[in-house]
Amino acid sequence: MKYLDEYRDEALARKIVEEIRRIITKPWVLMEVCGGQTHSIVKYGLDRLLPNEIELVHGPGCPVCVTSLEMIDKALAIAQEPDVIFCSFGDMLRVPGSRNDLLILKSRGADVRVVYSPIDCLKIARANPAKKVVFFAIGFETTAPGNAMAVWQANRQGIKNFSILVSHVLVPPAMASILQSPLNRVQGFLGPGHVCTVMGYREYEPIAERYKVPIVITGFEPIDILEGTLMTVRQLEAGKAEVENQYPRVVSRDGNRVAQDLVNKVFEVGDRKWRGVGSIPKSGYKLRYEFHEHDAERLFDVREIDTKEPEIATIVREGDVVLMPQGYHPNVAAPGGSINFLWMMAANREREDRKYGVFNVQPEFAPK
């Protein structure tokens, strides 16, 4: 289509890479926030096109990956209830909870359905008045307007058998959390283009200023990502830390005010648990009390479910080995990422010598 193919132009991509190569003088660590951006980087091999000075760290922006173990367990508990039709985006079906996943429940007879849009659940609810239709409302700010609209319309149209299990997460608190970590190495961000389509980018300005990091709101096509990288490197090389917009064809500084208004009517900001990270203050949305009739957590009384997250949480890179004393292993990777498991028993004196955490394998020993 028009203005899509242009952003995949190979010759232009090479020009941008050459320009990055021309201006870069030292190594920089950049994080692309969105899973969608990670997907493009891996799909088009952009990480291998870029000069070696640039290290891309994959960010937390995949809603499937960051949904807490506890929330998956709640979803599984609800989906097993009689008379429930449990609706979800397809990519949540295989995400494991403590014991099983939604697909396993479906194979055992639970009515688990994949929907394209939360608003489709309203049709399912209208067509099945004797059933309780629950939608697994995961996602970042991009998805919040859709979920807010589904609740708003259910409330307005008197669809009482529709509820949502809210597991919404917000990008700025997650970025701040990364930047506050003593282990942080990220020096610049490719900001989340579609989150900012909804929210605008005002709220990133204090982050750039406080933590002295450039944040370039970036799109998802290969040209977008390369240009976003170029803009970030330009700032880093010039010692700047500003918010810039690489993606003005859909992102404005104020975002979509109509969508923000409805999101704020339906949701309020609250603490949220992130998978493998634990609770981050004010990092998610929860339903406002006015909509408690559509709050699945309350209706099915799963609020008591309190699954503990593993304690080690840190950024892992290609070639890292993660060594954990106990518990479950992380089996969800960012899109495009791969994870291999290796059990290590290599300590002379167990208590004194064994260390847990993340280790980088020396390149000469890394699998080719």
Add this chain to the structure above:
Amino acid sequence: MCLAIPGKLIETSTDANGVRMGKANFGGIVKQVCLEYTPEVEKGDYVLVHVGFALSKVDEAEAARTYQALERMEQLTELDIPDVADDGAAIEASVSINGKDLTDWTGRTGAPSSRVA
């Protein structure tokens, strides 16, 4: 579900419950789209759609401007001017970037495009 994709609006309507809806064409696949968040869009516009909701009109002028600005960079960075060798002759630019080929670029395989400087 993470992605939002641009589609061309081919129909707008209001459903039985008073919700503004439409149909968008995504490269041949036509899907229903809720237009409540984009009251300004009309049939023929490009919209950015996420989980069945149009979140933004894709500004065609802005898209074109961005693209042109990127194209202009070719001249700005003077990348098209060949380097000069010791004997004064122009060195033809290589078709590979530091030995990296582009085999996984949009699924195209083999040698990089001849358009590449």
